[in-house]
Amino acid sequence: MGRRRQLYEGKAKILFEGPEPGTLVQYFKDDASAGNGAKKGVITGKGVLNNRISEHLMLRLHEIGIPTHFIRRLNMREQLIREVEIIPLEVVIRNVAAGSLSKRLGIKEGTRLPHPIVEFYYKNDSLNDPMVSEEHITAFGWACAHDLEDIVSLSMRINDFLCGLFVGIGITLVDFKLEFGRLWENDNMRIVLADEISPDNCRLWDAKTNQKLDKDRFRQDMGKVEEAYQEVAMRLGILPEATNSDMKGPEVMQ
Structure with a gap:
């Protein structure tokens, strides 16, 4: 990863300055929180899955004319987005x-x-x-x-x-x-x-069982959180194959 300046860090994502004016790099973390940060944890691989799922849905929305900040996915954990x-x-x-x-x-x-x-x-x-x-x-x-x-x-x-x-x-x-x-x-x-x-x-x-396939499994201590996220990605046809290097964060410029 190249050195880049961090601009903002939230509960689930980090924003870095982008390669061109008017762009940002959005990095998806595995960190999870609930109750406005009262409960914190890690959902292994969540950042990779959310990056792919969000990319897929943003692209599908673009096809029907919904304007978004999404430009393209850069790697397993990062997207290039427009600064808004x-x-x-x-x-x-x-x-x-x-x-x-x-x-x-x-x-x-x-x-x-x-x-x-x-x-x-x-x-x-x-x-x-x-x-x-x-x-x-x-x-x-x-x-x-x-x-x-x-x-x-x-x-x-x-x-x-x-x-x-x-x-x-x-x-x-x-x-x-x-x-x-x-x-x-x-x-x-x-x-x-x-x-x-x-x-x-x-x-x-x-749709048949009402089984929860989202972060409520983390909020409510239901277990099998990673499996739920993977199930959504699998049904969308985008379950990625991550490598060890994909799981590492970018190098941050202080």
């Missing part, structure tokens, strides 16, 4: 009741919702990513009304497509989290999909 101005929102699309929705509203987990529900959460770890309304978002300048229209429209298109894709491989897309950013090209700005799409930020259940 991240909008400080987590956009959660729910198709089936689970997680915090079930706890907040007392809806039995597994209840199919009458239509997809879109929720917004303010990205702030110190505040535990509180749920916010569109009024909060526009009042505090996190996004304008037009940005929100684009975000919701893109989110619903992404949900429609991914639901169909996962149904085709025997998986129910229960809910998932998206992040978006502003991509500036000269004086023009457009909203694009950022971050990743993987079992880290999607709830994925086997």
Whole structure:
């Protein structure tokens, strides 16, 4: 790996400066966390699998005209992405009741919702990513009304497509989290999909058994976490064959 300057490190990924202006290198870690960092651990090979899964899904979304920050995969753990101005929102699309929705509203987990529900959460770890309304978002300048229209429209298109894709491989897309950013090209700005799409930020259940194939297995100490991620990759047809060198991180410039 070449020497490169680290710009940011989150719970699951590291961002490095890219080889060209306006680009970044996104490195996927094996680190796992839950409860806003209250629980921490390592899921062996998760970074390799999430890199491949997210690449596959981003490319499929590109085929239907969804703009993303993804450029190309560099190796087993890294992607080249466009540098965007991240909008400080987590956009959660729910198709089936689970997680915090079930706890907040007392809806039995597994209840199919009458239509997809879109929720917004303010990205702030110190505040535990509180749920916010569109009024909060526009009042505090996190996004304008037009940005929100684009975000919701893109989110619903992404949900429609991914639901169909996962149904085709025997998986129910229960809910998932998206992040978006502003991509500036000269004086023009457009909203694009950022971050990743993987079992880290999607709830994925086997369509026949409702077996969980996502990070809930880690959150709830269910075991066989690595096997669940591998199962998703296998059904998508992208299970990689990693080497020892693929498991090593990049050399960081201090």
